[in-house]
Amino acid sequence: MNTIIFDSLNEVGGQPNLLYPFKQIADIPVFNTISGLDLVKNLKDNILNKVTIQTAHRVDNVKKENDSFIIDEEYEVKTLIIATGTGSFKPKKFPLKTNEEMEKKIHYFIKDPADFKNQTVGVFGGGDSALDWANELASYANVKLIHRRDQFRGLESSVEKLKKAPNVELLTPYLPKEISIKNDQLSIGLKKMGEDQLNYQLFDQIIVAYGFRANNRFVRNWGVELEGPHIKVNSEMETNLDGIFAIGDAINYPGRVPLIGVGFGEAQIAITAIMRKLFPEKTLTIHSTSI
Numbered sequence: 001m002n003t004i005i006f007d008s009l010n011e012v013g014g015q016p017n018l019l020y021p022f023k024q025i026a027d028i029p030v031f032n033t034i035s036g037l038d039l040v041k042n043l044k045d046n047i048l049n050k051v052t053i054q055t056a057h058r059v060d061n062v063k064k065e066n067d068s069f070i071i072d073e074e075y076e077v078k079t080l081i082i083a084t085g086t087g088s089f090k091p092k093k094f095p096l097k098t099n100e101e102m103e104k105k106i107h108y109f110i111k112d113p114a115d116f117k118n119q120t121v122g123v124f125g126g127g128d129s130a131l132d133w134a135n136e137l138a139s140y141a142n143v144k145l146i147h148r149r150d151q152f153r154g155l156e157s158s159v160e161k162l163k164k165a166p167n168v169e170l171l172t173p174y175l176p177k178e179i180s181i182k183n184d185q186l187s188i189g190l191k192k193m194g195e196d197q198l199n200y201q202l203f204d205q206i207i208v209a210y211g212f213r214a215n216n217r218f219v220r221n222w223g224v225e226l227e228g229p230h231i232k233v234n235s236e237m238e239t240n241l242d243g244i245f246a247i248g249d250a251i252n253y254p255g256r257v258p259l260i261g262v263g264f265g266e267a268q269i270a271i272t273a274i275m276r277k278l279f280p281e282k283t284l285t286i287h288s289t290s291i
């Protein structure tokens with residue numbers, strides 16, 4: 001088949017590439033552990049010269065025309081697989097009024113923790129991203145992790161690792177209430193629940209890990225049915241529209257877990273169903289070793 005991949009970002013790789021490039025992923029079968037970056041590199045190497053990759057292209061519009069679909073008035077395809085995760089990555093913003101000078105020191109992703117070497121970095125959030133980034137940064141910087149609750153939502157092992165790191169301070173339960181610039185640093189006033197006085201902390205830079213706004217709703221305009229924020233699929237990963245499939249974190253069904261390995265399996269199911277649909281006359285070889 002001729003295949004084209006679209007990604008709204010400048011590079012493919014989704015969450016592992018963007019949110020935890022340096023984390024050692026331990027639940028991909030075959031690899032004992034593999035970093036997000038290496039996983040994405042291996043996947044890209046696999047498809048090199050076999051698939052067209054169109055980055056910086058957010059797919060907005062899909063229209064059925066005869067027995068094809070037209071993507072953004074430009075590309076004609078026979079079938080498509082939606083693998084948009086939770087949608088285009090729109091991070092939840094830091095909830096205080098900021099100016100341009102402050103925004104230079106506020107980040108929503110980190111590409112390389114070494115960029116923060118010897119700095120004091122605040123990480124805001126309590127989920128897996130916040131904990132992973134705080135752990136990565138701890139090898140290079142002084143880290144203060146600020147969360148609005150005493151309990152973290154992410155992995156307990158990540159919290160334990162942070163508690164043992166000498167250059168990491170956990171500040172809970174605190175909410176950011178004031179922000180200003182002092183001597184080229186961000187001064188952030190943190191309010192503890194039930195207390196009036198603010199605790200002012202200075203940071204060279206901060207990382208905001210408050211999560212992302214899910215926005216898969218745009219597929220409704222194409223006629224694709226959703227269930228809550230997720231796309232509804234049948235057991236072949238087909239949506240309510242004949243020829244449009246969906247896989248990965250974009251979908252949900254009873255018992256689904258948001259893991260990379262699960263997405264890989266769903267891709268195999270969807271592709272097999274697509275092959276059967278497009279080439280009903282052919283005997284389908286399921287195993288690549290028999291091709």
Ligand SMILES: Cc1cc2nc3c(=O)[nH]c(=O)nc-3n(C[C@H](O)[C@H](O)[C@H](O)COP(=O)(O)OP(=O)(O)OC[C@H]3O[C@@H](n4cnc5c(N)ncnc54)[C@H](O)[C@@H]3O)c2cc1C
Nearest residue numbers: 007008014015058059084085087088129248249258259260
């Ligand atoms: C901090 C963290 C740690 C995790 N750790 C693990 C782990 O250790 N092991 C594990 O198995 N899983 C882990 N996960 C979960 C795993 O990352 C997800 O299950 C997986 O990335 C889902 O893959 P996906 O392809 O469905 O979506 P995503 O990875 O979200 O990729 C979706 C892609 O679609 C693009 N896109 C969205 N909308 C459009 C559009 N309209 N047009 C074009 N492109 C679009 C996005 O830019 C993105 O590149 C972790 C998740 C997080 C947040």
